[in-house]
Amino acid sequence: MSMQQRKNRAVIIVNYAFCSRTEPLQPRKGAKREADKLFKALSKLNYAVKLYYDQAAKDIEEIYRQESREEHGDCFVSILSSHGEEGAIYDCWGELVKLTRIFQILSPQRCPVLAGKPKIFFIQACRGNVTDPGVWVETDSGRPPADSFSHYLSIPDSTAVMFACSPGYSAFLNPLGSMFLQTLLEFLEGNERHLELARLMTRISWKVAFHCEAKGPHQGHKEMPCFVTNMVREVYPFSTQTTETVRL
Numbered sequence: 001m002s003m004q005q006r007k008n009r010a011v012i013i014v015n016y017a018f019c020s021r022t023e024p025l026q027p028r029k030g031a032k033r034e035a036d037k038l039f040k041a042l043s044k045l046n047y048a049v050k051l052y053y054d055q056a057a058k059d060i061e062e063i064y065r066q067e068s069r070e071e072h073g074d075c076f077v078s079i080l081s082s083h084g085e086e087g088a089i090y091d092c093w094g095e096l097v098k099l100t101r102i103f104q105i106l107s108p109q110r111c112p113v114l115a116g117k118p119k120i121f122f123i124q125a126c127r128g129n130v131t132d133p134g135v136w137v138e139t140d141s142g143r144p145p146a147d148s149f150s151h152y153l154s155i156p157d158s159t160a161v162m163f164a165c166s167p168g169y170s171a172f173l174n175p176l177g178s179m180f181l182q183t184l185l186e187f188l189e190g191n192e193r194h195l196e197l198a199r200l201m202t203r204i205s206w207k208v209a210f211h212c213e214a215k216g217p218h219q220g221h222k223e224m225p226c227f228v229t230n231m232v233r234e235v236y237p238f239s240t241q242t243t244e245t246v247r248l
Contacts, residue, residue, distance in 0.1 A: 008073035008237070010047040011063060012038055015054050015082035015092045025083050025094050031124075034177040034185070038079055041188040045238050047077065054092040064102050068111035075118035075237050076106070081181065084125025086167055099123070099161075107156040118235045119159045120197065124181050128168035160229035162201050164208075172223055179223050183207045193238040200238070201227045 014035040018025040032053065039051045052063060067076070080102075082089040088096040108115035155161060164171035164180035172179055183204050187193060192203055205225045 006071050006073040007046065007048040008075050008077070009067065009070060010042045010049045010077040010079070011067060012042075012049065012051045012079045013055055013060060013063065013081070014052070014079075015090065017054055018083070018090065018092055018094050025090060028081075028083065028173055030173055030175040030177045031081050034181050035079070035081060037177075037185055038181065038188075041185055042077065045188065045193065056093055057091040057095050057097045060091060060097050061101060061105065064105040068105055068114070070113070072113055072117065075120065075235065076114055077120045077122075077237060079122045079124070079181070079184075081124040081178075084123070084127060084171075086127045089123070089125045103155045103159065106159075111156075114156075116158055118197070118231060118237060119156060120235075120237055121159070121161045122181070122184055123161065124164045124171060124173070124178050126170045127163060127165055128170065130169050155228070155230065158231055160197060160201070160227060160231055160235075162204070162225060162227035164223065164225055166224050166226050169224070179208050180204070180225055188238055194236065197231065197235040197237055198229065201225075201229075 012035050014028075014031050016028040016031040018027070035051060035053075039049055042049045050063075052059075055063065064078075080089055082091075084090060085096065087100070088098045091097050104110065106114055106119055164178065176182070177185075187195075187200060187204060187207075192200060195203060205227070209222065209224050
C-alpha cells in the first residue's frame with residue numbers, strides 16, 4: 001500500500017465500569033455515549049477508528065503495540081477516557097496504567113512507522129482530587145509540584161498531549177458527558193476542526209474554562225484543560241481525508 005493510500009488512524013479507549021478494587025471506583029455515566037459520538041465524528045473525518053470499552057492494563061498496552069505495527073497515514077490520534085491520577089489512568093480493574101508506558105510504545109525506537117509523524121492524545125481523567133472553584137484573575141506566584149510535569153519528558157517526538165484538567169485537579173463528568181470531550185466533539189463537528197492543532201487546543205481550553213462549569217454538588221466549579229507539545233511544525237489533523245471503522 002502506498003503512503004497516499006494509508007489512512008490516518010485513531011484509537012479511543014473508554015473505561016466506564018470498574019470491578020474488584022479495595023476502594024471501588026464509581027461507574028462513569030455518560031462516558032460510553034460520549035465515546036460513541038467521538039467515534040462517529042472521527043469516522044466522518046475519514047479516520048480509521050477503533051473503539052474499545054473497559055480494558056485491562058495489559059490489553060491497553062497491547063492495543064498500542066498493535067497500533068505500532070499498523071500502516072499509518074500522516075498522523076495518529078488517541079482519546080483516553082477513564083478515572084485517573086497524575087501521570088496515569090485506571091484500567092477496568094482499578095489498576096493504574098502509567099501514560100509513559102503508552103508513550104514509550106509509540107516511541108521512534110519501538111514504532112518507526114510513526115517516527116516524525118504527529119501523535120495526538122486527548123485524555124479525559126482526573127489528575128488529583130482538588131476541585132477548582134474558578135477565578136477570573138490569578139497571580140503567577142504559585143508553582144506546581146516539582147514532578148508535576150516529569151512524565152512529559154518521556155513523550156515521543158512529534159507528540160501533543162491534552163489533558164482535561166491541570167495537574168492535581170479533578171475532571172468533571174456527568175450523564176451527558178464531560179466538559180472537555182464534549183467541547184472537543186463540538187469542535188470536530190464544527191468549523192474549528194480546520195484550525196491548526198495548537199490553536200484548536202487553545203480554543204478548547206478557552207471554551208471549557210470560560211463557558212463550562214460543574215453542576216450538582218460541585219455547582220459552579222471549573223475545569224482548566226492544559227496541553228504540552230513537542231511538535232516542530234504546524235499540524236492540521238482534522239481538516240479532512242476515506243474511512244475504515246471497527247468497533248471492538
